[in-house]
Amino acid sequence: MAAPQPTPYRMPAEEANNIIKKITATDVHAWFGDNHVLKSITMDIPAKQVTAIIGPSGCGKSTFIRCVNRMHELIPNARISGSITLDGENVYRPGVDPVLLRRRVGMVFQKPNPFPSMSIRDNVLAGLKLTRRYARADAADTVENALRQAALWDEVKDKLDEPGTSLSGGQQQRLCIARTLAVAPEVVLMDEPCSALDPIATARIEDLLHVLRKDYTIVIVTHNLQQATRVSQRTAFFLTGDLVEYSDTDSLFTSPQDQRTEDYITGKFG
């Protein structure tokens, strides 16, 4: 392979001073068995912004966000090294309970996955019920707030007792977002949340992201470059496990610094 050696990206100091770092990854490596899927990822993710991660299939972008909430280690034979801090605290420090971490770092998955055995209401409350933080008195408010935040309330307010799986795909995904928001996380990780949705449902979720970033730190993995430009303030480009380039979204798409980034965003490969 004659590809140039990747140089780990460093954010310019003056830029870094102006934002609050929510998540900092330092020299993160990840493996599935012998397959080295993330190579020395070092990046800061700013608070209350949308950070997009783009790159072709198999570049490690999903693996990276799954390292942030420690979902990566649930897969047999998966390993990780390096450190990821949330508000300055290393989430891989011994003594950190991944279960408690995931209550602060929520996740929305590629395919809408509402719990089929639960009603719409119970799906929203699932996180609280599963973690023993459910209070009957607040339930109605929690459900309404979460569904309003996910822009789903008006469509489902009259059928909260119907099964979550009775909704359309786009509604199901917004239900999953509501379910994630109901546990009041600080960070929401989204793993290609629109890849199974039609353009109209996708547009609704993108609109939603603009509102949600006022309250949450959002990291979104996407295949769709236009989506990254529409929703994110910062964009990271991953390629075969390396972080090739990371900057504010406008600069990355208008004046990429790396030839590989330019080739990818101009459609030469991917």
Add this chain to the structure above:
Amino acid sequence: MIFNSIAAGVARVVNGLGSGKRAETTLERLIQGGLVACGLLAIAVTVGIILVLIFETIEFFREVSIVDFFTQTEWTPLFIDKQYGIWPLVSGTILTSVIAISVALPFGLMAAIYLSEFAAPRTRTTVKPALELLAGVPTIVYGFFALTVVTPALQKVVPDLALFNALGPGIVMGIMIIPMISSLSEDAIYSVPVSLREAAYGLGAAKLPTIFRVVVPSAWSGIGAALTLAISRAIGETMIVAVAAGQQARIAIDPRAPIETMTSYIVNVAKGDVPTGTPEYRTIFAVGSMLFVLTLVMNLLSYRLAKRMRERGTR
């Protein structure tokens, strides 16, 4: 003659002599015909059994009032004072089945959850077939196990337990159907999509709440199918109760006393010296019909639940 023509067809194909194409189609037609015949035979036998049951049951009800059959509370067709109330036998069957299910469901379900969610892959692939071996033990062995091991052991802890009783055979029957419940439930639990488990973990749920409040409820229809099939098996189980439960038809609520189930009644009459053609003899068909209807309902229910699980699985 059929074999000769098959042999001839094979020979022609193998040798490539004559019009090979026609030989092939003749052979194919023969094999196809043979397969259809095999399928038809199975259906014909089933239909035949049902017809005999229906015919003999109708004969039975010409001599015995159907109203008495369903309203009387005594079953004494072999005594001088003949009473034909089915409920003592039905209650005996229900009692042993309930005991069996209350043993098999918790143990079977826990085994299924362990195998699917906690066991290492190697444990799973060894223990599951081993557990299924339990289903291969002849039921007469279970019957003697109930009579000579379980009942004497229970007599030490349960006061007034008769030698022949519902409790011992019920428990042993439960042990017998544990693998049925565990194996089918394990399939159902294992096939719950990873995405649902991940959704629960992603919300900050620990392992146990994830299993008991997300995974198991999602596998509900599969577990229900396993349960109904197990109930149907318990209702139809014959040898264990015939050996160890006694022969006293009574409205049964006391598991310590001897009882008689529908199946063990049929065994007792069929092996005895009741003259054919008498109403006493035909009772076994009436009871058989009842049994058939009960298990059929259970199997249909199980089939529908399993179908629902498959439909949901592909969604």
